[in-house]
Amino acid sequence: MSKVNKTVRAYSIKLTDEQFEAFDKLFNEYAKVENEMLKRFCGIQYMSDICKWSIIRDKIRAEQNKIKENRKTDDNNNNEGNDSKKSKNSKDNKNNKNNKNNNCNEVVKNTENTKNEKNKLTTPKLLTEKYEIQGWHWVMATKHACSTLHSMWSNLGSRLKTLVRDNKNLTPEMRAYCYYILSAIPYWQKVLLREPFDKIPEKLATLMSKLTDEELKKCNSYICRSTRTHKPYPEVKNARCMMYDVNMYKFTDDCTVKIMSNIPKEAIEIKLRGPFCYKKTGDIQLIFDRDKKRIEIHKLIKARATQTTSKIEIGPDKGFATLLSCYSGNEYGYEFGELVTERSDYLNERNTNRNIIFDRQRKLKDEISELDKAINKTTDDSIRIPLIRKKKEQERKLQTLETNNIGNKKFNREQTKAKETIKNKVNYSIKLMLDVEDPCTVGLEDLTWQSDKSKGKKMNRRLSLWNKGYLDERIEYIGSTRGIKTIHVNAAYTSQYCAKCGAKIEKRIGDHHEIAVCPNCGEINANTNASGNIEGRIHDPEITIYTPYHVVKDILDRRYAEKCNKIKLIKAI
Numbered sequence: 001m002s003k004v005n006k007t008v009r010a011y012s013i014k015l016t017d018e019q020f021e022a023f024d025k026l027f028n029e030y031a032k033v034e035n036e037m038l039k040r041f042c043g044i045q046y047m048s049d050i051c052k053w054s055i056i057r058d059k060i061r062a063e064q065n066k067i068k069e070n071r072k073t074d075d076n077n078n079n080e081g082n083d084s085k086k087s088k089n090s091k092d093n094k095n096n097k098n099n100k101n102n103n104c105n106e107v108v109k110n111t112e113n114t115k116n117e118k119n120k121l122t123t124p125k126l127l128t129e130k131y132e133i134q135g136w137h138w139v140m141a142t143k144h145a146c147s148t149l150h151s152m153w154s155n156l157g158s159r160l161k162t163l164v165r166d167n168k169n170l171t172p173e174m175r176a177y178c179y180y181i182l183s184a185i186p187y188w189q190k191v192l193l194r195e196p197f198d199k200i201p202e203k204l205a206t207l208m209s210k211l212t213d214e215e216l217k218k219c220n221s222y223i224c225r226s227t228r229t230h231k232p233y234p235e236v237k238n239a240r241c242m243m244y245d246v247n248m249y250k251f252t253d254d255c256t257v258k259i260m261s262n263i264p265k266e267a268i269e270i271k272l273r274g275p276f277c278y279k280k281t282g283d284i285q286l287i288f289d290r291d292k293k294r295i296e297i298h299k300l301i302k303a304r305a306t307q308t309t310s311k312i313e314i315g316p317d318k319g320f321a322t323l324l325s326c327y328s329g330n331e332y333g334y335e336f337g338e339l340v341t342e343r344s345d346y347l348n349e350r351n352t353n354r355n356i357i358f359d360r361q362r363k364l365k366d367e368i369s370e371l372d373k374a375i376n377k378t379t380d381d382s383i384r385i386p387l388i389r390k391k392k393e394q395e396r397k398l399q400t401l402e403t404n405n406i407g408n409k410k411f412n413r414e415q416t417k418a419k420e421t422i423k424n425k426v427n428y429s430i431k432l433m434l435d436v437e438d439p440c441t442v443g444l445e446d447l448t449w450q451s452d453k454s455k456g457k458k459m460n461r462r463l464s465l466w467n468k469g470y471l472d473e474r475i476e477y478i479g480s481t482r483g484i485k486t487i488h489v490n491a492a493y494t495s496q497y498c499a500k501c502g503a504k505i506e507k508r509i510g511d512h513h514e515i516a517v518c519p520n521c522g523e524i525n526a527n528t529n530a531s532g533n534i535e536g537r538i539h540d541p542e543i544t545i546y547t548p549y550h551v552v553k554d555i556l557d558r559r560y561a562e563k564c565n566k567i568k569l570i571k572a573i
């Protein structure tokens, strides 16, 4: 029986205001640490290290210990103060810059202990002082960041491989070498750092032996250039996810869990809506839903996959107007495009209205400052008093505007809701497709390389509400829980040839180009036709995911020509 990864979720009951505030702070601080780690280790010099997160953890731990040791020696030299007192001082120092009373105190201390203070300015702070977290938190934030960076590099590798595939200046041998490098992070790193490889495995040696020095140089510089152009800079924007290991949470019963807070020995106890019936050990993810005021616990478990006896293979065509079309003629998620368009246009309109309000707010603020200037210029009460009255009136208007109409909260909530609606539609359509078609294998067009440049601003805005990657991800996931395999296939020319007879499609007609015209078969559904071609690619020995698009075209044209010749021969006989 095969096992699949499955995420199980549990939800807390509504948090109290006090709990909400505590979590809000904790998640924000954790995200800050995570961002610091993402920023620090996203460079090429750490590419290999982040694959094993414990290397990074040990490196930071060593730094932290060094800071502590330095302090101890400082303390011994000065014969006064202790660690905790000192760390508190340095924190206060920063927080209360504007606080006069405190500054006086500091001044006294400074004169007593000038040397020590000087050291504090130059020695870095511990992570637990810089951020209000405990030691465990930075360890997990580091693990979290490493896993984000690792997927960043492997996603970038897949993306660059498709660029290599479609680069006409590279020979097939050069491509094979590039594919190898882009799949093996340690070698990729060496290329980027322009360092020689330590050890060359046999496979790589064979690939390299087929290249001239010139070609090898060309490949390496292409890898460097394209990596630099396409490398993203990951960042946590909305602090809503924390990774916790077994030491940081504790179930006191099936429905109650104690979660480590940022204060030592003060766990936050939350109640779950229902019993948590899975193993209560291992890493969990805490998701903070600020709108619903609750915590979600996500845990990855190994679940038994249901086996399918089906022999059917499908290659759904993924579209915007219609989400999924199959060669059987069935289509799923008909009104998908309309749904996204409607939601996105509504949000856009809301945004425009908000801009009008922001405009008004700015104008009121300008007016108030103008009035202020005028009031200060004159001492004549007959002029001053009406101006003051006018100013007060404008201030009242501004306040009303700010309390009633401005605020990102509602807007963000609506945006999240729109995304949820779209996600529900996607999941529903996938499940329906898998139920009706009952496949054992799903071929998916590899869309990583497609650029959205040509679609225009409006379309991009609409597409930003949902990302195409989500659809693939969900098909793969839902499929895996049912024992269905997913295979990525080459996407080149799937919509430009007839799936039935192999002829090149003459033209596309219809309001949304939904009808394809084949010279032999006449008008056919463009989406389901593409699906037929995708299905065919699952076992195509000639057209693999790495076949360049111009080669795909040559193959398809050759096949059709051969077929026509055969028919001519049969007719002649």
Ligand SMILES: [Zn+2]
Pocket (backbone or CB within 6 Å): 498, 499, 500, 501, 502, 503, 518, 519, 520, 521, 522
């Ligand atoms: Zn045809």
